[in-house]
Amino acid sequence: MRHIKSIALLLLCVSLLLPLMLSVQKETKADAAGEGNFVRIGLAVPENSSTLRVASMNCDAGFRFGSSTGNAFVSRFELSETGIAIIPDRNYSVQVNNGRATGRASDSGNYGAYHVLVSGGYSSYSAAKSAAAASGGFVAYDGSCYEVRKGNYFSKEEAAKNGTATEPVSGGVAILDLQTGKLLLEYTGTSALAFCGKNERDVLIYTNSDVQKSYPGFFEISSVPNIRIINVLELETYVKCVMANEIGTNQTKETRRAFSVLVRTVPMEHKHSAHGYDVCSSSCCQAYMGNYRRDAENDSIVDSTKGEYVAYRGKPIVCLYHNSNGGTSCSSVAAWGGEEIPYLVSVALPENENNPGSSWQKVFTKEEFNDYIHSRSAFSALTGTIEEMTIESTDPYGSSYVTLLSVKDSKGNVVYTENAMPIRGALGVQSGNFTLSYTMNAPIVNADGTVTQEQAEGYVDAQGEYHAF
Ligand SMILES: [Zn+2]
Structure with a gap:
């Protein structure tokens, strides 16, 4: 943050x-x-390395379920339960602790994704729910029709011993009651299931933090294969939240x-x-x-x-x-390369010295530096001992951001990294705005003839000429 x-x-x-x-x-x-004044936010999305196996959520008014037009929620039915856990529709092991469900895919858990078909063709959730109550089953919904299923099996063969077996669909989700652990709904549609709080209430969700937070708007939920949640809300509300x-x-x-x-x-x-x-x-x-x-x-x-x-x-x-700016902003060309963006140029800026991020330093011994570079995936082509890192060029638009960096090893391999943002990522440092300096532990002969090791940045040769290390 x-x-x-x-x-x-x-x-x-x-x-x-x-x-x-x-x-x-x-x-x-x-x-x-978005279309209209709405924002779609990737709340729990695998491409943002947020792996959510179970979405555990509460709304004291209950929930509405339906579909999404992309920026509007279309309600189809309601659940009066106030705490639910949504899992991918796969064999799962789910535990509830202090009102929060956690779990993972498992063939020996407490949710088997294969069931037995009881009856189908219901056009409303309430009709299917009545039939489910009479048969001890639950409602399955595919986005347009409802059917009643029962049982909890870990394979199609096992389910087929008891009747017509149903199997989970990729992307589908199952909704469990957080209170009882019972299955409330199996969603087998191909597009994401949408939901929101009843009576315009915000929904409390555990994403990947231990603090359950309240979210406005509505949500699209699917599994790919872990839980994926997109939160859709009005642009102005989003600005207020950020x-x-x-x-x-x-x-x-x-x-x-x-x-x-x-x-x-x-x-x-x-x-x-x-x-x-x-x-x-x-x-x-x-x-x-x-x-x-x-x-x-x-x-x-x-x-x-x-x-x-x-x-x-x-x-x-x-x-x-x-x-924090470190005294200058970076041009878009130096940051990523590509076409110049006319308003993203390098600008000298007053540095805020109170900001702890305004300057930084990393100091390594030669051995630490070698280990560090070998630990960075960007330099995996370097198999020998790291010998040298060189700033080959900086921002052509005048800032000190590094735009070409080379790292060489003892086997003659060289890795070049281009543009300030990739360089920052490759090195794992706070910005692409840095300089390099080398010092050396040099033996210094003191006036009394004793020798001590001192940090030296260069040496004087026999001709009296100074050379930087
Ligand atoms: Zn982003």
Whole structure:
């Protein structure tokens, strides 16, 4: 999570340099994230390395289930249970502790995904539920029709001994009652199942944290093969939720007003559209934790900029902000290469020395450095002893960000890494804005003839010439 200290300054500098190009625009329906003013957030998504085996959730009003149009929830039926666990529709082992379910796929657990068909063809959930109650079964729903199934088997063969066997579908989910552990519903549709809290209530969900957080809007849930949750909500509500997690509540109101415009602009890039959502919930995009730390004053600040976003030539900008700048921002070309983005240029910025991230240093012995580089997957082609790391070039647009780095080993292998962001990732350091220096433990002959080991950065040769190590 980033705590923004200098965002107002960044905005100011960018606006001063490009007064004619960047503008703050009022959003229209077509401009907003998603279709209409909605944002789709990857809340628990495998591509964001968030593995969720069981989604454990509560809503004191109960739940509504149905389908999603992408930005709107279509209700089909309701469950009055207030605590549910949603698992992938596979053989599973689920445990409930203190109201939270955990579990994993297992052929010897307590949920067998194979069942026996009792009756089918129901057009309403309530008709199927009555039939299920009479037969001791449960309701299965495929997105349009309902049927009644019963039993709990770990293989099709086992289920077939008791009647017509049903089998789970890929992407389907099963919903269990957190109180009783009983199966409430098996969903066998091909598109994600949608749900929300009844009576417009927010839903408490355990994602991957030990704190159950409250989330507004509605949700699409499927399994691929672990649980995948997309949270869909109004753009303005999303901005309010992000504020406290990214800027906090201590900055001046005008700083937070300016920042709210950036927060609203970020999802308009649709960075994760290939995955079916606009933004993820981590600092890759912006930290989103539902209503967690949401603050009434921030809410009114967001209302004061409602619909405003930063635009370049009428379109939302690729909106990036940072925790700490180290005295300069990085041009887009130095950061990732590719086409120049005219408003993402390198700008000298006042450094915030109070920010603990504004400068950093890593010191290694030669052996530690060798081990460290060998531990980084980006340098796996280096099989010999690491001999040298060299900054080959820096930002052609004037900043000190490293744009080409080489690392050599004793076998003559060389790995080149290009552009500041990949270099930062390859080295596992805080930024691509760094310099390298080498020192050496050199024997120093003292005036009394004793010898001590001292850190030296160079040596003088027999001709009296100085050479840096
Ligand atoms: Zn992201």
